[in-house]
Amino acid sequence: MPFLPNALRAGARPLSSSSSILPQTSDRLLTAALLLALSLPASAFAAAATQTPQRATAAANPGAETDSADAADTTPQDATAQDVQPGSQNTTHYFLAEGLNDGSDYASAAGLRAVAMGARADASGAFAIAIGHHTVASDSAAIAMGDGAVASGTSAIAIGGSFFGSANGDSAGAQSTGFGALAIGTAAAATAGNASALGWNASADGDSATAVGSTSAASGIYATAVGGSSRAESEQASAFGYAALASNVGATAAGGYSTASGYFGTAMGYTATASGDGSVAIGEGASASGQQSVSIGASNSGVSAQANGLGAVNVGAGSWALSDYGVALGFDSHADAIHSVALGAQALATSENAMAVGGQAYADGVDASAFGSIASANGNGATALGSGATAMGASTVALGYNSAATGANSVAIGAGAMADRDNAVAFGNDGALRQLTYVAAGTADTDAVNVLQLRSIASALGAGSAVGGDGSFNGGSYLIQSRSYGNVGSALSALDGAFSALDARVGNLVQSGGGGVAVGSGATGGPTVGTGTNAVAVGAQATANGQNGTAIGSNALAYGPNDTALGGNAQVNADGSTAVGANASISASATNAVAVGESATVTAASGTAIGQGASVSATNAVAIGRGSSATRANTVSVGSAGNERQISNVAAGSAATDAVNVAQMQAGDSATLSSAKAYTDNRMAGWDDNLTRLRTDTDQRFQHLDRRIDRMGAVSAAYAGMATNTSGLAGANRVGVGVGSQGGESALAVGYQRAIGNRASVSLGGAFSGSEKSVSAGAGFSW
Numbered sequence: 155m156p157f158l159p160n161a162l163r164a165g166a167r168p169l170s171s172s173s174s175i176l177p178q179t180s181d182r183l184l185t186a187a188l189l190l191a192l193s194l195p196a197s198a199f200a201a202a203a204t205q206t207p208q209r210a211t212a213a214a215n216p217g218a219e220t221d222s223a224d225a226a227d228t229t230p231q232d233a234t235a236q237d238v239q240p241g242s243q244n245t246t247h248y249f250l251a252e253g254l255n256d257g258s259d260y261a262s263a264a265g266l267r268a269v270a271m272g273a274r275a276d277a278s279g280a281f282a283i284a285i286g287h288h289t290v291a292s293d294s295a296a297i298a299m300g301d302g303a304v305a306s307g308t309s310a311i312a313i314g315g316s317f318f319g320s321a322n323g324d325s326a327g328a329q330s331t332g333f334g335a336l337a338i339g340t341a342a343a344a345t346a347g348n349a350s351a352l353g354w355n356a357s358a359d360g361d362s363a364t365a366v367g368s369t370s371a372a373s374g375i376y377a378t379a380v381g382g383s384s385r386a387e388s389e390q391a392s393a394f395g396y397a398a399l400a401s402n403v404g405a406t407a408a409g410g411y412s413t414a415s416g417y418f419g420t421a422m423g424y425t426a427t428a429s430g431d432g433s434v435a436i437g438e439g440a441s442a443s444g445q446q447s448v449s450i451g452a453s454n455s456g457v458s459a460q461a462n463g464l465g466a467v468n469v470g471a472g473s474w475a476l477s478d479y480g481v482a483l484g485f486d487s488h489a490d491a492i493h494s495v496a497l498g499a500q501a502l503a504t505s506e507n508a509m510a511v512g513g514q515a516y517a518d519g520v521d522a523s524a525f526g527s528i529a530s531a532n533g534n535g536a537t538a539l540g541s542g543a544t545a546m547g548a549s550t551v552a553l554g555y556n557s558a559a560t561g562a563n564s565v566a567i568g569a570g571a572m573a574d575r576d577n578a579v580a581f582g583n584d585g586a587l588r589q590l591t592y593v594a595a596g597t598a599d600t601d602a603v604n605v606l607q608l609r610s611i612a613s614a615l616g617a618g619s620a621v622g623g624d625g626s627f628n629g630g631s632y633l634i635q636s637r638s639y640g641n642v643g644s645a646l647s648a649l650d651g652a653f654s655a656l657d658a659r660v661g662n663l664v665q666s667g668g669g670g671v672a673v674g675s676g677a678t679g680g681p682t683v684g685t686g687t688n689a690v691a692v693g694a695q696a697t698a699n700g701q702n703g704t705a706i707g708s709n710a711l712a713y714g715p716n717d718t719a720l721g722g723n724a725q726v727n728a729d730g731s732t733a734v735g736a737n738a739s740i741s742a743s744a745t746n747a748v749a750v751g752e753s754a755t756v757t758a759a760s761g762t763a764i765g766q767g768a769s770v771s772a773t774n775a776v777a778i779g780r781g782s783s784a785t786r787a788n789t790v791s792v793g794s795a796g797n798e799r800q801i802s803n804v805a806a807g808s809a810a811t812d813a814v815n816v817a818q819m820q821a822g823d824s825a826t827l828s829s830a831k832a833y834t835d836n837r838m839a840g841w842d843d844n845l846t847r848l849r850t851d852t853d854q855r856f857q858h859l860d861r862r863i864d865r866m867g868a869v870s871a872a873y874a875g876m877a878t879n880t881s882g883l884a885g886a887n888r889v890g891v892g893v894g895s896q897g898g899e900s901a902l903a904v905g906y907q908r909a910i911g912n913r914a915s916v917s918l919g920g921a922f923s924g925s926e927k928s929v930s931a932g933a934g935f936s937w
Contacts, residue, residue, distance in 0.1 A: 265294075279308075286315065289327070300340075302327030307347070310335040314342050332361070339368075346375075353382075360389070367396075374403075381410075402431075409438075416445075423452070433461070437471075444478070454486055463492065470499075484513075498527075505534075512541070519548070540569075587805040599789050693722075700729070707736075721752075731756070735766075744770075751780075758787075864897030865923040871896060872903035872921050873930075885909075899923055905930075913937060 261277075261284070263270035268277035268291070270284045277284040282291035282298075282305070289298040289305075289312075296305035301315030307330060314328035314337065328351075330337040335344035335358070337351045344351040344365075349358035349372070351365045358365040358379075363372035363386070365379045370393075372379040377386035377400070384393040384407075391400035394408040405414035405428070407421045414421040414435075419428035419442070421435045428435040428449075433442035439453035440460075447466040451459035454472025461468045466475035468482040468489070473496075475482045480489035485499040494503035494517075501510040508517035508531075510524045517524040522531040524538045524545075531538040531552075536545035542556040550559035555569040559580075564573035566580045568588060573580035582588040596603050689698035689712065691705045698705040698719075703712035705726075710719040714729035725739040726732065731747040733740050733756075738749040740756045747756040747770070754763040761770030761777075761784070768777040775784035777791045784791040806815055871894025879890045888907040893900065905919030919930040 259288075265291075286327070296330070298328075298330070300327045303330075303337075304328070305330045305335075305337075307332040307335050309333065310337075310344070312337045312342070312344070314339040316341045416442075430461075430464075435459075435461070442466075444475075447475070449475075582805075589805045589808070591809060599786070603792075713742075728759075860897070861899060861924075862926065864899040865901065865926040867896030868894040868899045868901035868923045869903065869921040869926065869928055870894065872901040872923075873919070876903040876905045876919065894923075901926075 259274040261270035261272060261275040263282075263284075264276075264278040265282045266280035268279065268282040268284075270277040270289075270291075272284070272286045272289060274288040275284040275286060276289065277291045277296075277298075279291055279293040279296050281294060282296045284291040284297075284303075284305075285299045286303055287301045289300065289303045291298040291312075292304075292306045293308045293310060295309045296307065297311045297313075298305040299313045303312040303314060304327065305312040310330035310332060312328040312330035312335075316327040328337040328339060328341065329343040329345065330351075331343075331345045332349050333347040335346065335349045335351075337344040337356070337358070339351070339353045339356055341355040342351040342353060342365075343357045343359065344363075345357075345359040346361045346363060348362045349360060349364070351358040351370075351372070353366055353370055354368040356365040356367060356369065357371040357373070358377075360372060360374045360377050363374060363377040363379075365372040365384075365386070367380060367384055368382040370379040370381060370384045372386045372391075372393075374386060374388040374391050376390045377388065378392040378394075379386040379398070379400075381393070381395045381398055383396060384398040385400070386393040386405075387399070387401045388403045388405060390404045391402065391414070392406045392408075393400040393412075393414075394406075395412055396410045398407040398409060398412045400407040400414045402415055402417050402419060404418035405416060405420070407414040407426075407428075409421070409423045409426055412421040412423060412426045414428045416429050416433045417431035419430060419433045419435075421428035421440070421442075423435070423437045423440055425439050426435045426437060427441045427443070429441075429443045430445045430447050432446040433444060434448045434450075435442035436450045437452045437459055439458035440449045440451060441458050442449040442461045444461055444463040444466045447461035447463065448468070449459050449461035449466075450469040451471045451473050453459065457472045457474075459468055459470065459472060460474040460476065461480075462474070462476045463478035463480050465478060466480045466489070468475040468480075468487070470482070470484045470487055472486040473482040473484060473488065475489040475494075475496075477490065477492040477494065479493045480491065480495070480503075482489040482496045482501070482503075484497060484501055487496040487498060487501045488503070489496040490502075490504045491506045491508060493507045494505065495509040495511070496503040496515075496517075497511045498513045498515055501512060501515045503510040503517045503522075505518055505522060506520050508519060508522045510517040510529075510531075512525060512529055513527045515524040515526060515528065516530045516532075517536075519531060519533045519536050521534060522536045522545075524531040524543075526539060526541040526543055529538040529540060529543045531545045533546060533548040533550055535549045536547065536559075537550070538545040538552045538557075538559075540552070540554045540557060543552040543554060544558045544560075545552040546558070546560045547562050547564070549563045550561070550573075551565040551567075552559040552571075552573075553565075553567045554571055557566040557568060557571040559566040559573040561574050561578055562576040564575060564578045564580070566573035568581050570583055570586060571580045572583040581590060590602070593602055688701060689703040689705075691698040691710075691712075693705070693707045693710055696705040696707060696710040696719075698712040698717070700713060700715035700717050702715060703717045703726075705712040705717075705719045705724075707720060707722045707724055709723045710721065711725045711727070712719045713727045714731075716730045717726040717728070718732040718734075719726040719738075720732075720734045721738055722736045724733040724735065724737070727742040728740050728745045728747060730745055731740040731749075733749045733754070735749070735751045735754055737753045738751065738755070739753075740747045740749055743759065744756045744761055745759045747758070747760060748762045748764075749756045749768075749770075750764045751766045751768055753766060754768045756763050756770045758771055758773045758775065760774040761772065762775075763770045763777045763782075763784070765778060765782055766780045768779065768782045770777050770784045772785055772787040772789065774788045775786060775791070776789070777784040779792050782791050872892040873894070875892025875894060876890040877892070879892065886909045888909075890905045890907075892903040892905075894903070895901070901921055901923035903919065903921040905917060907915055907917040909915045913936045915934045917930075917932045917934075921928045
């Protein structure tokens with residue numbers, strides 16, 4: 155290449171004949187020209203050195219008039235008349251390129267210090283460079299290099315030709331039309347300010363957009379597309395990888411065929427898809443379609459990881475979160491419903507608010523929760539906690555390894571526990587019972603009772619009642635008038651009978667005018683009874699005002715009818731009530747109440763208080779035991795109560811705070827049941843005797859009736875025989891006799907008839923059979 159070095163050493167001029175050279179500030183333009191020149195073969199430069207165009211147009215020398223008048227007068231023929239010498243100052247053309255050779259495609263460098271090289275090359279902008287066939291550099295400092303390249307923006311650069319040539323030699327090469335735009339590659343296009351397109355047919359048409367790769371396209375402001383066929387189609391969108399697509403504002407797609415179509419969505423991985431606004435999809439085939447959803451993980455057996463709901467999150471191959479706010483973490487984990495959570499390999503939560511945590515954990519039911527490997531919660535509100543735990547049914551709870559709650563509203567606590575009855579709590583199973591220890595004393599009606607409370611009941615009942623070492627209850631024996639009673643009910647009945655007998659004995663000691671009886675010291679404060687009440691008052695200042703009232707003890711008061719007050723200062727102010735014990739009291743509103751024990755009190759109707767200081771303030775309530783209190787209607791208080799479930803599979807308690815099971819309570823009731831059975835047997839024996847007598851009497855009555863019927867039949871037969879014997883006689887007086895028999899009974903009938911003339915008759919007759927007798931009389935007339 156001998157020509158190019160000489161020209162450079164001589165300080166080559168532009169296409170005009172001007173004697174000035176490019177300043178040092180045009181180094182960038184000159185460098186681009188040199189790159190093209192170095193790529194040309196030596197033969198091209200040799201041809202350029204020996205050939206001249208037939209004519210030079212004004213368009214080919216736009217700066218000739220400003221630089222030198224002599225150059226303006228120079229004709230193509232003048233140029234061919236002399237050889238071009240190195241360092242020559244009057245040479246018109248330094249480089250030649252193949253063209254039409256008719257002058258119509260001369261290069262044009264119309265801009266200040268512009269450079270145009272190639273047929274129809276056009277450098278019309280100041281400091282512009284156009285190198286190549288039909289190149290255009292039309293704006294300041296623009297550079298166009300390559301067949302048909304166009305750089306029409308300020309400082310724009312277009313490098314690359316095009317094979318889409320037309321028949322007339324026109325072609326469309328790289329296009330750089332925006333300010334500072336850069337297009338490199340065949341048919342590359344950078345059409346917006348500071349846009350960059352690199353690669354065959356690459357396109358960047360958004361401000362500051364960048365497209366790198368064959369057929370890549372960045373069409374939004376600040377968009378970036380890197381990779382063959384990648385597309386970034388919106389503001390600040392980014393696409394990296396073959397056929398990657400980022401189509402929304404701020405979206406990012408990285409990976410072959412990845413797609414980010416949601417607002418600021420992010421898709422990373424082969425065929426990953428982020429279609430929801432703010433969504434993130436990471437992994438081969440991952441899909442995040444819900445707004446602000448996150449999907450991380452590859453596909454599993456053709457099933458893609460998916461986050462389809464608002465705010466949904468899934469992490470793991472083949473995992474999915476299909477509804478709003480669902481969370482699935484783990485291989486093949488699935489969260490199907492709103493707010494559902496599945497954590498662990500193959501964990502599954504299928505219902506709203508359901509939670510499955512652990513490998514293959516399963517939660518199927520609204521608000522259901524399963525925690526532990528293979529744990530299962532099937533039912534609304536069901537909870538299973540522990541490996542293999544199972545809660546089947548609404549509101550069931552299973553806590554512990556392999557525990558199971560299958561009854562409605564049941565609870566199973568402990569490894570292997572089984573709650574298979576409705577509303578039950580199980581701490582074990584048929585083959586493995588457990589004690590329930592450290593149980594606080596119950597306070598509500600349905601609270602569990604511990605052994606200490608049971609012992610307090612035994613202490614209150616007295617008479618040897620106790621709880622055995624094995625937790626069993628042993629009833630006491632109550633001695634009343636030398637007779638033992640095995641339960642409180644029978645003892646109180648016997649006591650009531652004894653008091654009734656005592657009342658009968660002392661009733662006539664001192665009587666008032668109305669039939670009342672008062673027994674006492676006779677001092678000024680002696681007992682008093684109401685007039686006409688049939689009441690009994692025994693003790694100093696004892697008072698019985700009501701009908702049939704009984705007051706026994708100092709200051710005892712039986713105010714209303716049928717009241718009973720036994721004990722010093724015992725006070726009964728309501729009708730039909732009984733108070734037994736010193737200072738025992740019943741208020742005026744507590745009708746039909748019972749208070750037994752020192753300072754026992756009842757303030758509500760039909761209440762019963764048994765024990766020292768026991769109190770009842772609610773209707774029909776019962777308090778048993780020292781200091782016991784019943785404050786709610788229709789309740790029984792032994793110092794504690796409750797309102798919870800049954801306790802099943804509970805071993806017999808033995809320590810002070812152990813729970814009591816049904817077997818222990820049944821042992822405590824056995825004595826009462828035996829006494830009731832004996833009483834019932836005695837009553838039934840009396841009824842049997844009465845029935846026997848009734849049957850015998852009935853039999854006798856029927857036998858007597860049968861004999862009377864037979865006798866009456868015999869009498870009828872005797873009457874018939876008698877009448878037959880007298881019917882044919884002609885005398886005026888007739889006597890007939892007849893005998894009859896029936897069922898072993900016989901009868902005799904005798905009759906007399908008197909004829910009165912031919913027109914009248916009278917008769918008399920009688921019949922006898924044992925104690926049965928009958929008489930007859932009759933008269934007859936004719937005319």
